[in-house]
Amino acid sequence: MKAKLCFLLLCSVCLTLSTGAQQLPKRHVKKANEQTQEWRYEIEPVNVGTPGSVVVKVWSFSKKPEVAAEQARKNAIHGVIFKGIPAKDRIPGKKPLVETPVETGFFEHFFAEGGDYARYVTLTTNGAIAAGDVLKTSKKEYKVGIVATVAYNELRQYLESKGVVRKLDAGF
């Protein structure tokens, strides 16, 4: 009987730990979101990509490497929309899709947890981080590089349909 109880207790502890491991600490996620808003991430092109998409490497910062890795998806979209992609080697850069900030609250919903932004980004290596792409920048912070594919044309069309980005043929 006692052994059975111990076994059940152990099982429940294991279950709690495993589900807890999947959920990222909320305060770190909040901090990561703040850093996105403060432009504290780096974005660079990796290659040209297939028609309508861009492949970028996003460097995010966090105390927890897994939080930084998760935030990479949001940062990739944020970068394409607001920051633009700088040119690198022989790959030309891209201007940001939105050059003047919109004050309608649209992007608060767009970038919320489970927001529409996630529809337009895929982590190319399924989220796996290459050996050289986790850098410890200080005692309490990691800089993590993740390669992501952004569905550039679909994202632009979505923003056009929401009136955030003007169509090229608008006015004609």
Place this chain on the structure above:
Amino acid sequence: MPDFNPYDHKKNTEQMKKLIVTALLILLAFAIFAQAKKPTIMVVPSDVWCNANGYMTTFDNQGVVEKLPDYNTALLEDANLNLAISKLGEMMAERGFPLKDLGASLRSLRTQAAEESVTLSSDGDALAESPLDRLKRVANADIWMQLTYTLNRVGPKRSLTFNIQGIDAYTNKQIAAASGTGPQSFSVEIPVLLEEAVLAHIDNFNNQLQAYFDDLFTNGREVSLLCRRWSGSDVNFESEFDGEELGFLIEDWVAEATVEGRFSTVEASENRMVFEQVRIPLQNANGRALDTRTWANDLRRYLQKFNIDAKLSTKGLGQAIITIGGK
């Protein structure tokens, strides 16, 4: 016409409401349809590309041998050129600008010329065509996208240098451009390099095109106007009408008919007036799309007020020529 009874206030109010709604609907329809004409865009291989790849024809221009690009042969023989043009077309159509096809336009011109050469009236008359008409019968577009690409080889490595220039056919000014050399590769085929180059550069090109369209909507389309006179004309640009010289009257008209009076008078003499950087609105007061010819036709009509006959002709899409003193 509805019956009007001055004592039936209820009925009158109803009729007034109907009239207001109808007027609003008409205004709304004007607002919806009052849109500028969408510019046509066509991709052509640049003269440099045609020359480098041997697609040029030569002709004797009064003793001087001149070279002209031979688009027909280039389109017929170069599969990579066709690929680049169709890829650019695909990307532009996705942005709401389906391209005018060069090959189809040239074919259409050939068919038209062949048809017209055998068209006769019942009296056996051929179609009237002046040498000027023949000269003007070329493929037209509002914006030309001139394409150049060069394959570079360094030992076994290959790379592609790509250049697209957007030329405004009205002013011949470069309005957008994107260029660069792609990454080096040992094994990638030329069509793949070409496709990559198009994908890499088209967004930057379109950003500049957007800036050009913004300028067009704000400041109007840039054209030029040349006014001249037939030698036998009694009237010149220094002739006075209502106490003012004709040249100044024309200048005042141009100032009125341009967006915020934007134009510059480059030349003004008794025989000739040249206006450049003339910014004409995209639509007239009726909401009709305006081009250089329609715009300059209003000047021709204005001159009729002073009993001056004038001939209106155009050169390309962006230059209007008014010749006073007859047709």
